[in-house]
Amino acid sequence: MKLSHRLIVITSVLLSVFFIICVIENVLKNTDLTEGEDAVHGRQHFIFQRRFLNREETSKISAEASNNAMNVIPLPPKNTNKKNTTVKTTTVSTTKEPRDEFPDLFKYSTLSPNFRQYMEWPPYFRLPKYNPSLADVLKVKIRDNMTNWEKFHLQISKYYLYPEKSKVVEGLLHDLATKKIIGVEQLPGGTQIKLILTMEDGAKALFKPMRFPREVETLPNHFYFTDFERHVSEIASFHLDKLLGYRRTPPCVGRKVNISEEFYPLVEPDLHKTFFISPAGNVCFHGQCTYYCDTSHAICGDPHMLEGSLSIWLPPRNILERKPIRSPWRRSYNKRRKASWETDNYYCINQVKVNPPYDHGRRIYDLMDLVIFDYLTGNMDRHHYDEVFTFGNDSALIHLDHGRGFGRTNYDEDTIILPLLQCCVIRLSTFNRLYSFHIGPKRLSDLMRETMDNDPIKPVLIEPHLKALDRRVGKILGVIRLCLNANSPDLVFLDDM
Ligand SMILES: *[C@@H]1O[C@H](CO)[C@@H](O)[C@H](O)[C@H]1NC(C)=O
């Protein structure tokens, strides 16, 4: 054989071997993918996870996070092996242990006639009584013949978005759930599809579609920033915010829409072309966005009907002036790095409380309220909160965007409550509500069940989520107890009653 012939033979043998190795590797890889694939979100999603997030890193971080939290917050015994009947019976007996009723905290609650003896007004904090509304600022009168959404916009005030037992909010929720839809647009930006709906009376609302059934929980390997949003979390968060007495979350209600009848004829061409009929014969669309807007993440009707949440759109930013403020307890949004507050227990004392705007006024208390709210819903995605400027200094904050709450029923993300433990300050009114949720007669789960019973897509939350709320209330009281063990009550409580 000539040298050139020999070379050709050797090269082709090498190439074939290389090809075979490639094929084998690919087969192995694919098996790996299928094994790890979860039934709900399919392969695409898994590839996304593999490509952007290192799985080993995930388990390490969550293990560290829970270890960290366990150092500070006593966790209930974990039922690790459900198949072992011996373990099961011991778990049953622990749940029958007498519940901690926090008798040591009673004296600080307004149920106790002497609670004031423990409180002191910090001299630097005094809210003016005057609570102007948007109508006052704009110098317009709220008329009877205005629509509910116009009345709602105009009655937004310095200290809350709506007063207690508001008839306007009641009417507004009814309008959002029933009025004819006359406009459908995609909200630009964001990783997941959201629609802005315009109603026949001119109200605008943010529509978040249902992506999966209520029983589906956040996948353990999902980061908070890759988790899918839940429409029921938006609705439940509005009700929880109301029950906590904050009233800083825009009213939100569930609605079932007929995609073919109520959306399809109204959409713009770019959204129009993403509509299709699935193999199961359901009407679907996926819209256009950064990550989850393709055929494999489509939103589908059954076959036409789609459930979603509708949150009222707030007045434009030039009327209700507001700005998103970066939270000091923002997470790193990086799969490898932790934020400094997660490892530094003196973060609040050394880096937050000493600097404006947290060193005076209501801001730090508002933030603690927000932390408690996020802990109850399990929302780790609070990177910003909204400050309002229209009413001058010391307005209440606004809480927006709650699609990432209520993802887990058997797990409490205890790092969310760390800021409360690091700062150890809380409004007396907030403590008082939590305490009354805990000792009853109506617990938070009962109140939530009751208030959400009027929603068109009830039951909004499945029972295990409601039970989780009661459990988390107990854990927050545990944190407050730790604070009171280390500080005098007048430093912990702000008497705002
Ligand atoms: C269940 O747990 C008990 C106590 O930890 C142990 O003795 C027993 O062997 C376990 N049974 C099984 C089936 O794993």
Ligand SMILES: *[C@@H]1O[C@H](CO)[C@@H](O)[C@H](O)[C@H]1NC(C)=O
């Ligand atoms: C509402 O009532 C006011 C006076 O009471 C009237 O001027 C206005 O035109 C009415 N608006 C509508 C939309 O009916």
Ligand SMILES: *[C@@H]1O[C@H](CO)[C@@H](O)[C@H](O)[C@H]1NC(C)=O
């Ligand atoms: C939804 O709209 C389609 C198309 O108009 C119609 O055929 C279907 O019956 C509607 N479904 C319901 C439940 O109203």
Ligand SMILES: *[C@@H]1O[C@H](CO)[C@@H](O)[C@H](O)[C@H]1NC(C)=O
């Ligand atoms: C609002 O706060 C800023 C900064 O803290 C301060 O300079 C300003 O005087 C305050 N305005 C009023 C009306 O209190």
